[in-house]
Amino acid sequence: MRLPEFSFHEPLTLDQAFATIKKNNGNARFLAGGTDLVPLMKFGLETPSMIVSLKKIEGLKGIAEDNGYAMIGALTTLREIISSTVISGKLPALSEAAMAVAAPPVWNVATLGGNIRQQTRCVYYNQSRAWRLEKEPCFKAGGNVCHAVPRGKKCFSVYCGDIAPALIALDAAATISGMAGPAEVRLIDLFSNDGLSPFTLEKNTIITGIKIPVPGAASRSGYAKLRVRSAIDYPLVSAAASVALDKDSIITGVKLALSAVGPAPVAIDLNGVLVGVRIDTADFTALKDVLPKKTQIADNLALPGSYRRKMLSVIAKKAIMKAAERAAEKETI
């Protein structure tokens, strides 16, 4: 499996990047760590005529705390995120989510922006060109059927990013820059919930950074991921939670976000379910009813959909408990 031909560009500024795309009028893809893009190109699933590397653009890297916000450049590697004590101390779900991605060698090159902007996945889609040629093309490949949901009318490919749910649970926003200039969007609003075209971003928009409000001491976060092996594997279901407790260990707020449950990460409102109770007496059985309704799980990852559906509440509870334990610890300090 060889890479197809493309032109390669390494702009030094955002303006240069946009100018290059305009000038060549090409079907461009941005390159960050390349760990999502390059395998897709080898499979013939992405066929850009030009690759625009973001790696030499100034100002897209680094982690800073400023005015109550953690600011992280989009080209920051997962390794840098994992090594940051600010993040592991105050935004532990993000640290954990980054550590849950792939395996250590991938952390060294994979970036935050690339992780958020990764393509949705499906066992019928993430296959080589030769493999796919033997089957009728599905919706996502430009055809008219879905192999995962045979009578389905749309694409159920799965967003498998680990980091987006953590950022959603942490109320993060993304700063973006496109042909029309810079803007800021809530993280959850980056996702279209459409398997064919999972992002709302205009073509050729660059995510420049992520902005996360640093929570007060009473609120902490956690991340839980179900995967087959504890290295390499994408999530089968994952959950990030932020939990705020008062001094009596009563839950005053919960934010839950799920990934690998459909074409987009899902934010779940649990305020009617878990708020106002002591964490150690909280009843999680309601999650079993609430969560499956909010998700669109099909049979298209390594383990069956029926199993993944059952795991929603198990994994969500793990994330909430991790967050709550951390919040309780902070409370007692």
Added chain:
Amino acid sequence: MSHAKYNVINTHVHNIDGVAKVTGRATYTFDVKLPGMLYGKILRSPHAHAKIKNIDTSAAMALPGVKIVVTGKDTLGVKQGIWRRYEELCDEQVLPLEKVRYIGEPVAAVAAITEEIAEAALDLIEVDYEVLPAVYEPLEAIKKEAPTIHEGVERNVNVTRHIEWGDVDEAFEEADYIREDWFKCSGQAHMCMETRAAVSSFTPDGKLTCWASTQSAYYTQGLLAGVLGLREGDVRVLAPYVGGGFGGKFELDAAMFTSAVMSMKLFKPVKVCFTREEDFIASKRRTPMFYYVRTGIKKDGTFCARESRMFSNGGAYTGMGATALYLSGFFHSFPYKWRGYRYDGYRVYTNTLPSTSMRGFGAPQAMFCSEQQIDWICADLGLDPFEVRRKNGHTEGYEVPGQAFIQSCGLEQCINEIEKWVKSKGKLPANRGIGISSCGFMSGGIFNWFDSPYSFSSAVVTINVDGTVELHVGCQDIGQGSNTTMAIIAAETLGVKVEDIRVHSGDTAHCPADLGAWGSRQTLMAGNAVKMACEDAKKQLLEFAYAEMGINIVYDLDIKDRWAHIVARPERGLPYVDLVKKALRAKDGQRIMGRGYYTPHRKGMISPAYSYMMQAVDAEIDPETGKIKIHEVMTAHDCGQPINQLGLIGQLEGAASMALGYAYLEDMPMEDGKLMNPNLVDYKVIKAPEMPEAGIIEIDTFEPEGPYGAKEAGEGLTNPTAAALGNAIYNAMGIQMKELPITPERVLKALREKKEQEAQK
């Protein structure tokens, strides 16, 4: 058992090619690059079963850079197979002429000046297929109404195997308790680090040189000659370094065949390497098996009889499947004494990737069923699983009726050691259990289905003037370290150091023929050949030493640590190097050369010797997710005299990772014959975080048939693990896992069913 003290044997010897490998200097077939070399690619069938009506190659030929496109019509159309003695089992045309029988089967090949062009050319080949109805499961394919996969093969039954001894029915009569179970064992990919690869170069003198990633250079030579219409001697196969085999690389593969066919037409070197995906979909796999097991036992735990029926998914061709069918049935009886034993195996063709031998050769499947059922029987009857195994286990001098004679056997000590180890763990926390499984394995298959007139193994040793040694062996190092093993045996026998030996292997033109790396045969068979060759050379040296030293001929002479000496008075002697120089002069300059070989005679049906072991797996189950965590694997192991401690540890750890992968992670799910996970993200081999501690307790035995008492160590270690894990889960959770791999959703399902049953009660 006490052995002589050895200088080299049973020490920690690093692989002699380790430095070349870790520094990237080792030339694998993948690395071979010749002047003017072309790159080949293979077009594969998208259909599980279809007639090939026409192949139009003209557009592909017209693509600039393409040098040749070949189809079955450009070949001799030989139906080949490794079971050369049996024509009906030679059923595979590597480029088929009439029809394709599985998705991924080669239909055409292209050679071009670059790999990219060759790949692009594949799109331009037009194949006109007539799609035929297909069948994927053996229990479907054996039905009357199933489509015929090979003309004339009734009910798609490829081979059957019956094994029986004792009066089975009478023995069942004597049983107080009889238990029956069905099991389903999955396939597994060999997952060699080096995918199938070959570089063929045919020259105008009519000679073919082929670098190949093979487990047996000699088999490859013979098979290539057969399909190409060449004399065996005109084919030279080179396999200097091979990146793994695991039972999947001793048949003729499409890389070897298509590169050779195209090179012969062009008189240019052609290289064909499989992608990882091609290796998954078109290089055969471990045989999936359905097992029915019926076992009769007395109240006191004495085994009476066992009767088993097995249906294996043979896939589209025979491959090594006929041997796997036999060995699975044979080792299914292991390591116990049965008054009556009956096995009927059916290998059924289906329209799927062919199955073949893989590390354990049918035994891991057989043990998964047997060893779990024994534990369940013990639970049913309130018997102690250690005691029952001890009571019925093989012992030295036992004859498996009509099949095998056991000369050395450390099974009882293995059981004792593991029992001690398990007891030392005390009471385990909830959801955690230890499971055990015992087994044995052959130490060199004595089969000659290839119909080789050469001895099974041979070696030639030549001593240079400075005392360094050239050791030529036909046995094949595929990463398992056989060259190091042979160097150790040579150094021990000649009385020199490992670094004095240079091992030459993987070259049919320069090394003597040997059946290669399969059936756990090299340490015993090639080891014996090497020992014999070195003894021959040493004898020649010592003849001169007698003359030189002028000693009484009643004294014994020997060489140890480069010192030739009187055994009774080691201080009296001369340096080995001086001896070599003198011997050379005395021989009119002829180099000292020793020859050795090994061919088994009167060794039963299977093997001259058997390894034994018991393994324990300590595992924990998450009752909420069904996920399994393996804490530790401990094996008590009788491999006779270990040759290389480091090699043994390497084999143990490698086997544990491969067998655990088989037990709970690796699977080859197919939809309509199409493999759903032909890549390393979706195919789940064990990664470092999953790999548990793997410990070994060596049991000291001496095998009279093995070189220095050595037996098999490596392949057999794959056999007990899936069963031991199953038993660990049974002990932890009370659920019986009858299907491989043991996935989280299967665990949860079994837990749910158990709960429901308990609720009913």
